[in-house]
Amino acid sequence: MDTKNRVKAITGLAIVAITLTLVFAAIIPVAVGRQAANEIKANDTVYIGEQNLTFDTNNNGVYGDANDALIDLKLEGVPDTATEGVSPITVNPKGWTVPSVTEGKYKCVGGGAKYDGKFIYIAEPEITGDVILNNKKQDSVVGKSVPVSSEIVFKIEPNFGGEKIPDAKVDIKVYDPDDTEVLSIDGVSLSDIPAISTTFFVTDLTPNWTTEAPPYSDAIDLEDMDTGEYRVIIKTDKESCNLLDVSSPEYEFRIRSEELSIEAVEEEVGKGEDIVLKVSGNPTTWYYLTVTGVDPDEPPEIKMAGDVKKLSGEEVISKDAPNLAAWIKTGSDGIADVKISTEHADERTYTIHVYDTPRTKDKELTEEIDFVKDGEIVDSKDDDDIDVEVTEAKVTFDIPSTAVIGEEVEIKGAISAGDKVYIVIEDANIVFKKAVDENNEFEVKWKTEGLTTGSYTIDVFIDPPFVTKDNWDKVKTYEGKDEDGKTSIRLVSGALNATQPRKVIAEGDDYTIEGTATGVDNVDIILIGPKGYARGAAEPSIENGLKIIASSVDKNDEFDEDITMTEGLDTGMWLALVLSPGRDGEYGDLRKTSGESVGAGEIEAEMFGDLRGKDQAQILSIIQDRTIDRAGSDDLLIPLSFKVESAYVQFNPVEAVTIGEPLNVSGTTNREPDTLITISTFAGPMDLPVGIAEVEWPTPEEGVFEATIDTTDAVPGTYTLEADDGDGNTDTVTVEILATGATPAPTPLPTGVTPTPAPTAAPETPTPAPATPTPAPATPTPTPKPTPGFGASVFTIAGLLAIAYLVLRRRK
The missing domain is CATH 2.60.40.10 (Immunoglobulins)
Incomplete structure (x- = not known):
């Protein structure tokens, strides 16, 4: 094909493609939103809970008429979407309530040409919102406070806004500090607000709603509002939203006085802790802050952090006591956060002042430029102050309440200020010296081998002035001195106890083992069957004659386990071993495949080699050799035996x-x-x-x-x-x-019990008279005594035979 013909062909194809596109564009409907609030077309989105929705299934332009009800319409889930597999939904074209179903895309089945094969989307209705300041950043005031001089805007985000439900409206429910509903603010009504979009704003414009983002020339003023906490909830206007009843989360904010104020998070802090202050004033406003009551040799210092914008340096008050004044600036919420370091401060009460537009006798101070001492300020538009006391340095501890003798105890803690701590354990005759880290934290390790059981007091001294390089490590150096902090720990001997409430277990029942263990978080329990570990066993189990269990030890040093002795296992005498590692926390020479040592609760069968085919005694011997019998081992092992037998x-x-x-x-x-x-x-x-x-x-x-x-x-x-x-x-x-008054027969015995013959009393031997000897009588032939039970009457025998007959008949 020559170039000219090729161009003609391509041009022809392009024309065809454009024509087809225009044709399909005319045929395929484009979703432009509903024309009326309750009239639903194909490709519309409906919301769970909407009521009285109508459809034009007969395609006569009238929605929900009598003829529409004659045409069936169902919605079916769409494959490969969230709705796949959802049961078909029957739609009443005259008035349908959207049920609570899976959100997503549904295919119309039936409903005439206007709907059949097309789609309806079902969504969960939602409203979110915010209360923001009238600025470009849209700073939220939710959970914060604003002065009465602020301007606010309500931000509303309904997912059904705009043309999704035409003419839908929402109400802003505002409740004042007395929990009374506020119907309008600054002349702006809070009811029947058109949901003009999925994101829009309510402000003091005409009209009061807009999709344009702030800031605005005028927003909602709070000047006439009472101070205190306010609650805000945004709700649907049910009548205009097809009876949707949806609310936003509850938002809270606080309106405060326009007066300048300062408050401390804590009015008493330990030396070394920061004084944390919160200054409340007008939004984005400069204020001047000073610290007074200072010892120049041991001053606090305002930190360059939070909303501090400029420090005074040595101008207030000196090179050795700098940064005792600062310019601060509140944020959009009218709050400024300030921190003052007390690391080198004297223990006393300090007064912190804050000023709005301060003046000396000569001039008004310029923010970020002018710094003067507090005593030079003679006037200001507003001011406030607060007293904060700095107390002695504090010690906090992080150590266990008990430890097992032989353990290495970690003594950890933190101080509010200082460089070094001296830790004294008088009863153990030991002193530790430790420099704290950048977080003022310390940690030392105390070896407790050879100590006796009991309670030990731990005293901590922060940079004590009485210690020297020659005496710091002697306990008597600290006798009679006041420590900065103290705690105690109880040393106990390592112990393991185990008991079994039952020594005989029926097949299928639980074997219970319980006890106490100190110094560990787990113990290991090993059960060995009468025949040992089965030779061809795939893994340890009760059925295979070997079971290993890690049992946790609770905060009271107690453990217990219930182990089901499955029917069909080996009956006979079982062996239960309870093990705990010694003071080093490791079992003998047991090792994991990685080479690491094995601790409490970590024992596995393969650590002892291949135990398959070994009998009970051999397995016990191997376990002992690798744990308690290992040279130098202080591991603990308690053996218990119990019998498993058939139930009876x-x-x-x-x-x-x-x-x-x-x-x-x-x-x-x-x-x-x-x-x-x-x-x-x-x-x-x-x-x-x-x-x-x-x-x-x-x-x-x-x-x-x-x-x-x-x-x-x-x-x-x-x-x-x-x-x-x-x-x-x-x-x-x-x-x-x-029957009443009858004499009972001898007590019958349970099935299978053989009666025990009554013992025969020996005949009494008469004492011969001393005067006249009596010739020895001829030996009489003894009369046999009747065997017990053979003296029973014929009636008793007959009764027993009858019972036996009845038993046999019932069993048949």
């Missing part, structure tokens, strides 16, 4: 009772405390009331349960009771309930 419940013998007497039943079990044992009638003339017993462990060896059953309505006869722990572990016992 077992009745004690139950005595017969007559009707109306309480039937007391009890038994033993290895189930954990608080397990509920249900006692019910297994067989008998009737079902007795069910008893519920809670397992208790009065001793570590065995759990017990007991319950009392009411027999008031019982029928006489023989009953078989069953105890059930709810997990399939049961036992039965037979008991006889007699």
